[in-house]
Amino acid sequence: MDDRARVRVGVLGANGKVGKAICDAVNAAADLELVATVDQGDAIDSFVNSGTEVVVDFTHPDVVMDNLKFLVENGIHAVVGTTGFDDARLATVTEWLDASPGTGVLIAPNFAIGAVLLMRFSEQAARFFDSVEVIELHHPNKADAPSGTAYRTAGLIAEARAKAGVGKSPDATTTELEGARGADVDGVRVHSIRLAGLVAHQEVLLGTQGETLTIRHDSMDRTSFAPGVLLGVREISTRPGLTVGLDPLLDL
């Protein structure tokens, strides 16, 4: 392919577990060119000097806002997998984007297609069951709990139940060792497991009279995130402003 037609891609967190998988995937794609990589201690302005068009960020919740501010101010599109985005952070990113029209930012809590579908299926199922709880299971090197995916899943479930007029999940607990019932995310209990040997997994358990439904997704390998990320890289220049979640890119 003509070099001028290839999208010029940069990766932030390039030496990390997911960053490495994304660099490999970009290098293997004929229509993309990996022009700059940045990790801890490297100068972020190499993205400007190299003419990077789209940066993929898989770093850490503590640093991702500074990274994004730099990218948006420099008119560089961003595809962000790093977690830690609440409504306040999303509002801040939107403000930055208002001052940089034409720049696109995609923030997705999970780029694995199966995880995106799990979130959608959970949202659809939520109103039909009295009870719902989320269990997320990850490798022990993960910094944040609950996971970004579980946080988003619980939010979508809570919204769907509120819209349908479904009340809180029944729970008679009156005495509790702190943490035993998990975190409360918008009224949905979320339990976080950290276990050597795991990568990224999530179950949504739903129950009502005489039946339960379990929806589960497993990422066995970090290559599972690459197709969704590359889709974002290819599309983001046509989507100025903030996009949250991969759903619109999959026509979901």
Ligand SMILES: NC(=O)C1=CN([C@@H]2O[C@H](COP(=O)(O)OP(=O)(O)OC[C@H]3O[C@@H](n4cnc5c(N)ncnc54)[C@H](OP(=O)(O)O)[C@@H]3O)[C@@H](O)[C@H]2O)C=CC1
């Ligand atoms: N949305 C999704 O689909 C997915 C999201 N994630 C999220 O992505 C993030 C990264 O995950 P993972 O790859 O497992 O983490 P890692 O710790 O393996 O990788 C993060 C990398 O970023 C580097 N880093 C830290 N600060 C900076 C900085 N300021 N500039 C450049 N690089 C920096 C780290 O360096 P050092 O180690 O030296 O600090 C490390 O090499 C997490 O928030 C995780 O939850 C993960 C998987 C999928």
Ligand SMILES: O=C(O)C1=N[C@H](C(=O)O)C[C@H](O)C1
């Ligand atoms: O840290 C991880 O590994 C993952 N982080 C994301 C999250 O917090 O949801 C996505 C996936 O679960 C892997």
